[in-house]
Amino acid sequence: xxxxxxxxxxxxxxxxxxxxxWLVDVKGMADRIIxxxxxxxSGLEKEGSEHNWDHLVNQIGMFCFTGMTPEQVxxxxxxxxxxxxxxxxxxxAGVSSRNVEYLAHAMHTVTK
Numbered sequence: 283x284x285x286x287x288x289x290x291x292x293x294x295x296x297x298x299x300x301x302x303x304w305l306v307d308v309k310g311m312a313d314r315i316i317x318x319x320x321x322x323x324s325g326l327e328k329e330g331s332e333h334n335w336d337h338l339v340n341q342i343g344m345f346c347f348t349g350m351t352p353e354q355v356x357x358x359x360x361x362x363x364x365x366x367x368x369x370x371x372x373x374x375a376g377v378s379s380r381n382v383e384y385l386a387h388a389m390h391t392v393t394k
Contacts, residue, residue, distance in 0.1 A: 315344060318377040325386025333393055344375045354392045362388035 294300045316339075323335045338346055350358070350370035358364040364385060366372040377385060 315374050318374055318379075318382060319346065321379070321382045322374075322377060322386055322389075325383050326390055329386055329390035331390045331393065344373060345371050346374050347371050348389065350389070350393060357392040358388055361392070364388050 294304050319339045319341075323338045326333070326335050326338075333349075337349060341347065348366070348370040352368045352370075355366055355368055355370055358366065362384075
């Protein structure tokens with residue numbers, strides 16, 4: 283419930299050691315997402331994509347609009363089992379060093 287969440291939040295924010303650790307953890311998550319955005323853009327370039335993928339690294343947050351069409355998104359799902367919203371929004375939090383090359387290959391294939 284929201285009451286218990288507020289209690290936990292208050293505990294973390296009011297304890298200097300917990301707050302310091304929380305800041306480190308948040309920074310680590312943000313840095314990982316940034317590095318996955320960069321790795322995806324780099325992977326697309328290595329695949330030979332001629333599209334401009336700068337928007338992948340210029341956006342911020344856990345989600346990213348890829349600019350892919352609904353048809354391209356459908357191909358990603360059908361041919362590569364990559365799931366994202368029909369408007370091309372992908373969860374960057376779900377991208378990892380283990381799957382980023384596969385994702386770049388799949389995105390390149392459907393956007394050629």
